[in-house]
Amino acid sequence: MKFTINRSVFANQLNNVLRAISSKTTIPILTGVKIVVEDQQVILTGSNADITIQTTLSAENGKTALTIEEPGAIVLPARFFSEIIKKLPDQDVTIEVHDGFQAKISSGTAEFQINGQDANNYPHLPEIQSASTITAVADLLRDVVEQTRIAVSKQESRPILTGIHMRLADDQLVAVATDSHRLAQRKVTVPTNGQSYDVVIPGNSMTELARMIADVKGDIQIQIAENQVLFQFDNALFYSRLLEGMYPETSRLIPDTADTTIELEAGNFLAAIDRASLLSHQGHNNVVKLSLDPDTNTAKISGDSADVGNVEEDVSFEKLTGNKLEISFNPDYMSDALKSFGQASVLLSFTSPLRPFTLVPTEDQENFVQLITPVRTF
Amino acid sequence: MKFTINRSVFANQLNNVLRAISSKTTIPILTGVKIVVEDQQVILTGSNADITIQTTLSAENGKTALTIEEPGAIVLPARFFSEIIKKLPDQDVTIEVHDGFQAKISSGTAEFQINGQDANNYPHLPEIQSASTITAVADLLRDVVEQTRIAVSKQESRPILTGIHMRLADDQLVAVATDSHRLAQRKVTVPTNGQSYDVVIPGNSMTELARMIADVKGDIQIQIAENQVLFQFDNALFYSRLLEGMYPETSRLIPDTADTTIELEAGNFLAAIDRASLLSHQGHNNVVKLSLDPDTNTAKISGDSADVGNVEEDVSFEKLTGNKLEISFNPDYMSDALKSFGQASVLLSFTSPLRPFTLVPTEDQENFVQLITPVRTF
The missing domain is CATH 3.70.10.10 (Proliferating Cell Nuclear Antigen)
Incomplete structure (x- = not known):
């Protein structure tokens, strides 16, 4: 595996994937970022129990200045690797895997060798088998999250209240959150194409999504499966698990x-x-x-x-x-x-x-x- | 006691005095700021075991917009009082003491009543009886501190090394700090008027002084007594205790x-x-x-x-x-x-x-x- 890429573009995408990566995880490999190098693109993946984020850097996008010498895959310690990328001296960085799972990171006169792990041991992405897609404007979705997340419960005693209740039907999205002391409800118009969904998405997932789409212009594609939701935008996939259980009836509280x-x-x-x-x-x-x-x-x-x-x-x-x-x-x-x-x-x-x-x-x-x-x- | 003053000017001076005030003190009244109102000025004092800072707001300085209705004195809880002053709605604030030690703080339509303490119970200022004064340019003194304080020891095991060793003689100030792993030494020209001094000032005191004089243009007057040093500038007095004991001989280390x-x-x-x-x-x-x-x-x-x-x-x-x-x-x-x-x-x-x-x-x-x-x- 070997590729060279514009350092600041790479650092930005690493930052996005880092949103999903926690240093406090019970599965050690999830403290790492998975890097998969294909013929024309580099794919970064980060994950924790709730969220999985995948972004793709394509050689076709001139800003990446991506040149690929050899495909391959590796998992590198995410925070440490990202700190290195940020501090390297040159405009570009070259990442090369040799001797099994050792990665050489070079930029200008600086050269790091860091120990990685076998990408084959990294968990697989959630599977979303959903024929239909809902499209929402990024700005609108961000507003919905910002306006409801304050009322999301921080107590694990009633796990269902740590989520935002999202109902999609009749071209309307109704989002509700409550910690039983306060409640926030926001309704927006979203074309539902005759579909209807009723899901509870973890508040933390939605907060990370809102941050990640802060600069996204245009549309977000949403796919909902039984226990996962997938948001797709720009060159990114953002998966969140759904909370199980019935959200309490809230309409009568208002x-x-x-x-x-x-x-x-x-x-x-x-x-x-x-x-x-x-x-x-x-x-x-x-x-x-x-x-x-x-x-x-x-x-x-x-x-x-x-x-x-x-x-x-x-x-x-x-x-x-x-x-x-x-x-x-x-x-x-x-x-x-x-x-x-x-x-x-x-x-x-x-x-x-x-x-x-x-x-x-x-x-x-x-x-x-x-x-x-x-x-x-x- | 009653006076009205420009809120942002007052908040700035409060901020300066707060540098000396710690919420972790064994003498409860020192968590407060002492406010003394005289005929033409308001004097703020804050203190901890090492540092005492006093600043004077004068009615003669037009920027203070100070009008005094009644002299008096009070000690108010420093952090809380300062938070209130910062958040008040109007350009001016009026502070009035009534019913013993209750202070009324009013600005615009907002009115706080907070409990204070008798200013007579506040400790007296250190006494400096020194005929001679040394004059140093603020910028130069700040550089000396910034360049030496990194080597000040953070270990209390050898208390003398938590200070900066300052020797004044023959129109030269030599400042030295060492934590025994590293050492910093800076020499600058300062007119000593035939005097000579050899003192160790706590590193924390000098760091606070350097921050406080960051925007001071012009001269700092320095007076040194047996166990205290006084820095005088603008409308402020900055006292620090001196460390007792012999500073180790460092010149042969270089x-x-x-x-x-x-x-x-x-x-x-x-x-x-x-x-x-x-x-x-x-x-x-x-x-x-x-x-x-x-x-x-x-x-x-x-x-x-x-x-x-x-x-x-x-x-x-x-x-x-x-x-x-x-x-x-x-x-x-x-x-x-x-x-x-x-x-x-x-x-x-x-x-x-x-x-x-x-x-x-x-x-x-x-x-x-x-x-x-x-x-x-x-």
């Missing part, structure tokens, strides 16, 4: 009436919440209180921590209607939710101090909702 | 002859050392080897780690003279030393594989030297 509503600018409110949480983070319970009084047209957040002090701030808003209300919540949940709206105007709808409340964009109230369960303080 | 010398560009060599250390960091002993052969006019660095692999690189240089030599050393020491030279040309001088070797700037071989002890590998 209230459809409101007794008190307030419209405000997400960015301003976020700054006020962040200030109030400076204090709540010092105390035993991380709670702030929002007091809404439509009669006097005032909105106020406050926090109290016996040892440290207290905070109070008038909140500026666009519109306040309904009943007077005092409600307490975890400011970190509110902060996460507000960040997912960017600088938009947001409508908060409340029913009572102990019932979940919702945030939706004022401009598009149907397709995106963040729900937060309040904290009982009395 | 060899004055050389059997092999090489001149090279520090930046290029640093990159090669960093590459070689990728491999040495994986192995049990963190060592790389430099092989110099003036006969064939070649210089090579190499590293070897049985489990991982090996590395070899031809080093480019300007001039190589003397005897053939192979020498092994810790690449991290070499990397630290090379960084202290920036992009300059450096002369390395060796006597034998087991004797310390030196690095000096090719352009100024007298006033700055880094010394490294090699590692025995045979």
